[in-house]
Amino acid sequence: MSGTPEEIKPEQVIPGQVPRKVRVVIVDDHAIFRSGLKADLDSRIDVVGEAGTVEQAIAVIAEVQPEVVLLDVHLPGGLGGGGREVISASSALRGSTSFLALSVSDAAEDVVAVIRAGARGYVTKTISGPEISDAVIRVADGDAVFSPRLAGFVLDAFGTSPAEIADDELDRLSARELEVMRLIARGYSYKEVAKELFISIKTVETHVSAVLRKLQLSSRHELTKWAAERRLL
Amino acid sequence: MTTAMQRPPLVRSSDRMIAGVCRGLADHLGWPVKYIRLGMVLASFAGGAGLAFYAWLWVMVPTADESARRNSRRPASPIAPSVSMPPSVSMPPAVTAPDGGAQPLPLSAPAPVFASWFRLRRIQYGKEILLGAGLLLVAAILIVRQFGVEVPLGTLIPAAAILGGASIAWMQLDETRRAGLVDKTKADQAGGWVRLAAGLALVVAGVLVMVSGSGSWEQTWLALLASIAVLGGVALVLLPWGLKFWKDLETERAARVRETERAEIAAHLHDSVLQTLALIQRRAGSEQDVVRLARAQERELRTWLYRDAAKDAGLLAERIAAAAAEVEDAHGHAVDVVSVGDAAMTDRHEALVLAAREAMHNAARHGGGAVSVYLESSDTGSEVFVRDRGPGFDPDAVPEDRLGVKESIIGRMKRHGGTAVINSNSEGTEVRLKLPVENADKAENRNGEAKA
Numbered sequence: 073m074s075g076t077p078e079e080i081k082p083e084q085v086i087p088g089q090v091p092r093k094v095r096v097v098i099v100d101d102h103a104i105f106r107s108g109l110k111a112d113l114d115s116r117i118d119v120v121g122e123a124g125t126v127e128q129a130i131a132v133i134a135e136v137q138p139e140v141v142l143l144d145v146h147l148p149g150g151l152g153g154g155g156r157e158v159i160s161a162s163s164a165l166r167g168s169t170s171f172l173a174l175s176v177s178d179a180a181e182d183v184v185a186v187i188r189a190g191a192r193g194y195v196t197k198t199i200s201g202p203e204i205s206d207a208v209i210r211v212a213d214g215d216a217v218f219s220p221r222l223a224g225f226v227l228d229a230f231g232t233s234p235a236e237i238a239d240d241e242l243d244r245l246s247a248r249e250l251e252v253m254r255l256i257a258r259g260y261s262y263k264e265v266a267k268e269l270f271i272s273i274k275t276v277e278t279h280v281s282a283v284l285r286k287l288q289l290s291s292r293h294e295l296t297k298w299a300a301e302r303r304l305l
Numbered sequence: 306m307t308t309a310m311q312r313p314p315l316v317r318s319s320d321r322m323i324a325g326v327c328r329g330l331a332d333h334l335g336w337p338v339k340y341i342r343l344g345m346v347l348a349s350f351a352g353g354a355g356l357a358f359y360a361w362l363w364v365m366v367p368t369a370d371e372s373a374r375r376n377s378r379r380p381a382s383p384i385a386p387s388v389s390m391p392p393s394v395s396m397p398p399a400v401t402a403p404d405g406g407a408q409p410l411p412l413s414a415p416a417p418v419f420a421s422w423f424r425l426r427r428i429q430y431g432k433e434i435l436l437g438a439g440l441l442l443v444a445a446i447l448i449v450r451q452f453g454v455e456v457p458l459g460t461l462i463p464a465a466a467i468l469g470g471a472s473i474a475w476m477q478l479d480e481t482r483r484a485g486l487v488d489k490t491k492a493d494q495a496g497g498w499v500r501l502a503a504g505l506a507l508v509v510a511g512v513l514v515m516v517s518g519s520g521s522w523e524q525t526w527l528a529l530l531a532s533i534a535v536l537g538g539v540a541l542v543l544l545p546w547g548l549k550f551w552k553d554l555e556t557e558r559a560a561r562v563r564e565t566e567r568a569e570i571a572a573h574l575h576d577s578v579l580q581t582l583a584l585i586q587r588r589a590g591s592e593q594d595v596v597r598l599a600r601a602q603e604r605e606l607r608t609w610l611y612r613d614a615a616k617d618a619g620l621l622a623e624r625i626a627a628a629a630a631e632v633e634d635a636h637g638h639a640v641d642v643v644s645v646g647d648a649a650m651t652d653r654h655e656a657l658v659l660a661a662r663e664a665m666h667n668a669a670r671h672g673g674g675a676v677s678v679y680l681e682s683s684d685t686g687s688e689v690f691v692r693d694r695g696p697g698f699d700p701d702a703v704p705e706d707r708l709g710v711k712e713s714i715i716g717r718m719k720r721h722g723g724t725a726v727i728n729s730n731s732e733g734t735e736v737r738l739k740l741p742v743e744n745a746d747k748a749e750n751r752n753g754e755a756k757a
Contacts, residue, residue, distance in 0.1 A: 198639070220643045220679070224644065224679070227681070232645060257645070257679045257681075258677060258679040258690045258735070259641070259677025259679070259692045260692075
């Protein structure tokens with residue numbers, strides 16, 4: 073597209089960050105998509121491995137031990153579990169390797185399943201090159217990456233009213249977390265969210281990570297029911 | 306002929322004295338209900354015939370509700386649409402219509418119309434006519450016996466039993482075939498088994514009585530045991546074959562369903578994806594066209610794949626998504642919609658959709674990039690946020706004669722009790738539309754008054 077230079081906002085280099093390259097493995101069953109993605113990722117990222125099936129992915133990840141795995145939700149092979157299966161099988165590397173889910177699927181059950189398996193974020197495959205690079209860096213720094221759509225799923229699953237103090241902490245979002253999720257769903261970047269709410273980017277990241285943890289750990293009745301309903305599509 | 310066809314169906318009326326029988330009969334025959342009631346009472350004195358007739362009608366004639374329910378249930382088979390049935394097997398719904406008056410047959414072909422009319426009539430009233438004839442025959446025999454004429458009842462009764470049993474069993478087969486082995490609701494199946502068993506029992510009893518020459522009970526009993534033993538043996542031998550045939554039939558049906566599904570998917574892919582790919586190849590030079598085509602196709606395919614079947618059509622989220630699709634097609638920029646919750650459409654929501662569409666048009670036109678749309682509906686109201694990444698503009702500096710923003714967005718929202726806020730800076734523009742629930746406002750006002 074011709075009119076999109078405004079969209080491109082490379083992450084400003086955070087002072088104190090060592091100019092190292094993030095080691096990444098790309099897992100996707102389409103070779104064309106893998107090579108396209110590799111070309112899109114900028115110079116801060118070093119692609120050290122690729123895989124096209126569940127088995128290959130598990131082997132490659134165990135061998136090169138990357139910092140970030142870009143993982144397609146739908147993958148052939150294995151027991152049919154796709155990206156979720158890769159994450160579970162690589163649980164030994166939980167501390168050092170983070171997973172960022174990539175999908176063309178809009179279906180909530182795919183997204184939520186892979187997040188609950190342990191992925192640190194979810195982005196759609198239509199994401200632009202600089203955005204995906206930012207997302208990879210963010211995940212490598214231990215933060216969570218939410219697309220507007222994932223934020224929408226979260227709001228849908230947890231409800232849009234803030235938590236009472238008496239509620240189980242895991243089952244509802246706090247008022248601040250709701251605000252952050254709403255802004256992300258509205259298409260705001262973390263920086264814009266921070267500006268809108270007069271908080272630091274670091275605080276935004278803390279809130280997003282908290283939401284991710286709730287999404288992963290909550291046994292909230294509505295959440296499971298919601299996921300089950302969506303599976304009935 | 307035509308009067309008979311336009312006659313209202315015989316159902317028990319809700320406007321009733323005892324069970325609505327007389328009223329229903331009066332409606333059906335077109336006679337005054339007084340005469341029917343009088344006739345019924347008079348007939349009751351003739352050896353209780355009126356009472357018996359009344360009781361029989363009470364049991365046999367459905368109420369208006371029951372009749373309507375049954376007729377609405379009949380043509381709608383839950384899996385019928387997914388299984389392609391040959392047209393000869395499926396009955397046209399007109400046959401089951403209660404009045405039989407609505408026949409969608411062309412009048413230009415008199416001969417077939419006449420033939421099919423006959424067929425319909427026979428199916429509709431055949432059973433009743435047969436039953437009536439049988440009862441008349443029985444009555445005639447009884448009367449003739451009264452006058453001392455010897456009637457060979459010993460042969461007639463078993464023969465009648467065999468005939469009746471066989472016809473019940475065959476009727477069952479006919480109905481299963483008619484339903485195309487599709488309408489397998491539990492109730493129907495149970496009824497079928499009962500009918501089969503009754504038919505079988507009648508036939509066996511009839512044959513036995515006939516063969517044993519209406520002999521003593523003991524003989525009959527022995528013969529019955531023997532025949533049951535034989536039947537059991539035959540069943541034991543034939544059971545494996547029967548099961549195998551049944552399994553084959555099931556497999557074949559499943560395969561047919563799969564094949565139908567596959568054909569449907571293939572047809573859809575051919576109509577949509579392949580056509581789009583062909584178009585993209587031909588327009589490969591124009592980047593904007595390619596993006597537009599790809600987005601439109603993606604959207605269409607997504608809707609088809611992930612569509613929530615349980616979700617009602619025509620709700621707010623769907624309307625917003627449709628508006629976004631329209632804008633996307635018109636301007637060639639991606640419009641991403643995220644929606645949380647949903648609301649039913651009203652006139653006010655219609656205004657919200659129109660205002661949101663206008664905002665999306667502006668965002669795509671002036672923003673020149675991807676547009677984010679977020680819809681949130683809850684108990685308190687609906688909010689829509691439309692955001693672009695354009696250079697931004699000063700909402701106060703918009704000339705008075707430009708109606709787009711002022712009239713179509715802000716004015717429209719105000720008129721319907723909502724608000725519109727435009728927030729623009731150098732990093733983009735966001736239009737925030739808010740439509741509170743009408744009743745909530747009123748309730749709040751009332752609460753306020755109560756407190757005051």
